[in-house]
Amino acid sequence: MYPWLKNLINIVLPPRCLLCGKILSGENGLCGDCFSKIKFIGRSICHKCGHPQLSGRCVQSCPLCTNNHHNFFRFQRSYIYYDEQSRPLLVDFKFHDKTENAELLAKWLYQAGNDIWQQGADILMPVPLHRARLRYRKYNQSALLCKELAKMTKLPIDYTSLIRIKNTKPQVEFDGKNRKRNVKNAFIVKNVKAIKGKRIVLIDDIMTTGSTLKECAETLIKAGAESVDALTVARVIKS
Numbered sequence: 001m002y003p004w005l006k007n008l009i010n011i012v013l014p015p016r017c018l019l020c021g022k023i024l025s026g027e028n029g030l031c032g033d034c035f036s037k038i039k040f041i042g043r044s045i046c047h048k049c050g051h052p053q054l055s056g057r058c059v060q061s062c063p064l065c066t067n068n069h070h071n072f073f074r075f076q077r078s079y080i081y082y083d084e085q086s087r088p089l090l091v092d093f094k095f096h097d098k099t100e101n102a103e104l105l106a107k108w109l110y111q112a113g114n115d116i117w118q119q120g121a122d123i124l125m126p127v128p129l130h131r132a133r134l135r136y137r138k139y140n141q142s143a144l145l146c147k148e149l150a151k152m153t154k155l156p157i158d159y160t161s162l163i164r165i166k167n168t169k170p171q172v173e174f175d176g177k178n179r180k181r182n183v184k185n186a187f188i189v190k191n192v193k194a195i196k197g198k199r200i201v202l203i204d205d206i207m208t209t210g211s212t213l214k215e216c217a218e219t220l221i222k223a224g225a226e227s228v229d230a231l232t233v234a235r236v237i238k239s
């Protein structure tokens with residue numbers, strides 16, 4: 001956008017805090033008060049699964065990773081905790097058409113993905129919605145995040161190679177074990193050639209138990225992807 005046009009828009013429609021609506025002087029997305037309430041995951045994490053470490057140190061592999069023999073991920077990363085404070089930012093974005101949140105959320109994805117960009121990646125891929133759900137919701141929030149993130153990473157986006165063939169019930173209706181069952185065999189790779197040997201970064205808004213992301217990763221790895229990372233804005237962290 002032209003700088004003069006941007007200035008004009010900022011005078012007529014000044015940027016507002018995405019959480020409380022307060023007028024902002026800069027373009028940070030959130031006012032100081034709201035920003036200070038967001039809990040960031042930070043750098044003290046497990047290098048593999050990205051789970052925050054209470055010790056305050058980075059570890060190569062945490063107990064969660066050591067006990068998990070079916071790990072299809074290279075890296076898993078998230079930027080913030082999914083909690084009372086961050087929930088409106090993500091829920092409004094996902095369900096209430098507040099698509100303007102995508103820009104800030106994608107900036108956070110970019111920062112959380114530092115290790116991924118350094119190691120190298122080939123494709124960004126949104127977690128797909130079933131076409132019936134997409135028709136109902138009108139947009140896929142993960143695809144919007146990919147679009148913004150692609151501007152920063154310069155990576156291509158693949159919207160079509162991974163397909164959701166089962167219109168599963170929303171995961172919020174299930175607990176851990178049943179979540180896994182709910183998404184079992186929910187995805188297929190439609191275009192094997194496009195993903196073969198590729199390092200794929202799966203993008204989503206929130207990771208709760210990770211069942212959906214795991215199912216996608218397993219499907220992609222079995223179809224011949226070289227590696228799969230999971231990059232989400234927020235993550236549910238059980239204390």
Ligand SMILES: [Zn+2]
Nearest residue numbers: 017020031034
């Ligand atoms: Zn605010």
Ligand SMILES: [Zn+2]
Nearest residue numbers: 046049062065
């Ligand atoms: Zn770990």
